[in-house]
Amino acid sequence: MDDDFETNRRRLVARIARWTGDAEQYRPAIAGLTLHRHTHADSPFDCLMEPAIAVPVQGVKQTWLGPEVYAYDRHRFLLTSLDLPVAMQVAQASLDLPFLSVVLRLDSRAISNIVVETGLQHHRERAANGPGIVLGRTTAGLLSALDRLIGLLDEPELLPELAPLLQREILYRLLRSDVKNHVWQMASIADQNQSIARAIDWLKNHFREPLRIGELAARVGMSVSRFHHHFKRLTSMSPLQFQKWLRLTEARRLMLVKGLNASTVAYEVGYESPSQFNREYARQFGTPPRRDVTN
Numbered sequence: 001m002d003d004d005f006e007t008n009r010r011r012l013v014a015r016i017a018r019w020t021g022d023a024e025q026y027r028p029a030i031a032g033l034t035l036h037r038h039t040h041a042d043s044p045f046d047c048l049m050e051p052a053i054a055v056p057v058q059g060v061k062q063t064w065l066g067p068e069v070y071a072y073d074r075h076r077f078l079l080t081s082l083d084l085p086v087a088m089q090v091a092q093a094s095l096d097l098p099f100l101s102v103v104l105r106l107d108s109r110a111i112s113n114i115v116v117e118t119g120l121q122h123h124r125e126r127a128a129n130g131p132g133i134v135l136g137r138t139t140a141g142l143l144s145a146l147d148r149l150i151g152l153l154d155e156p157e158l159l160p161e162l163a164p165l166l167q168r169e170i171l172y173r174l175l176r177s178d179v180k181n182h183v184w185q186m187a188s189i190a191d192q193n194q195s196i197a198r199a200i201d202w203l204k205n206h207f208r209e210p211l212r213i214g215e216l217a218a219r220v221g222m223s224v225s226r227f228h229h230h231f232k233r234l235t236s237m238s239p240l241q242f243q244k245w246l247r248l249t250e251a252r253r254l255m256l257v258k259g260l261n262a263s264t265v266a267y268e269v270g271y272e273s274p275s276q277f278n279r280e281y282a283r284q285f286g287t288p289p290r291r292d293v294t295n
């Protein structure tokens with residue numbers, strides 16, 4: 001088994017290195033799949049990580065959700081079951097041994113279909129009761145499925161028919177893995193995690209608007225106290241903190257990418273006061289907006 005794991009890992013290392021070339025990221029013609037390559041460790045950066053599985057095959061990466069840090073490498077993958085506000089950092093990489101990984105977006109509807117069609121719902125165990133992020137054990141079988149999926153890039157005429165089958169295999173393996181309860185929750189329409197996921201979707205699309213917790217809780221069919229409790233359990237933030245995080249990360253993007261000034265950006269992302277924006281920005285990123293953008 002160890003020989004199979006290492007053989008499959010090395011094969012996947014070669015495929016990722018080939019397709020990324022000198023780039024840090026490659027998005028092939030397979031929906032939801034990205035390949036990553038980094039030649040040096042970097043500083044943590046904030047991002048909203050969508051439901052996905054991130055499988056390193058070389059090097060080490062770290063992801064923070066609130067105060068908790070998740071380190072993953074060739075033996076462990078990271079799975080997120082809903083959109084989460086995280087900080088990420090490549091912790092181990094070099095020119096000779098770059099960090100290489102596969103990231104595959106997870107589709108809750110596809111997972112639900114597999115659960116129903118295979119009868120796995122009859123084997124449901126106790127639901128996971130932690131945050132919407134977890135580390136899982138990378139197996140030789142998972143590496144093989146990912147390798148075969150990426151291998152289809154050499155036969156593009158086969159992609160429309162075979163890529164969905166291999167993605168289904170990967171999801172099925174996750175449903176039978178040591179993180180199956182987290183994957184199950186993505187498929188369970190009645191699950192409270194799905195209600196929080198709907199709330200997050202609403203916040204992503206309306207973060208500029210004033211937030212009324214009671215209305216949002218009612219929108220997803222939960223009491224205010226229950227909504228608060230499960231939102232913080234899954235995201236490590238309150239709904240208001242999450243909205244603030246969305247506003248500030250979007251503001252930072254607008255300043256860095258579009259060159260907008262802090263006052264303009266403050267109103268653009270929903271703040272009524274530039275001074276409040278400056279205070280909260282400095283608290284979030286450790287430096288005032290103007291200094292942060294010019295560094």
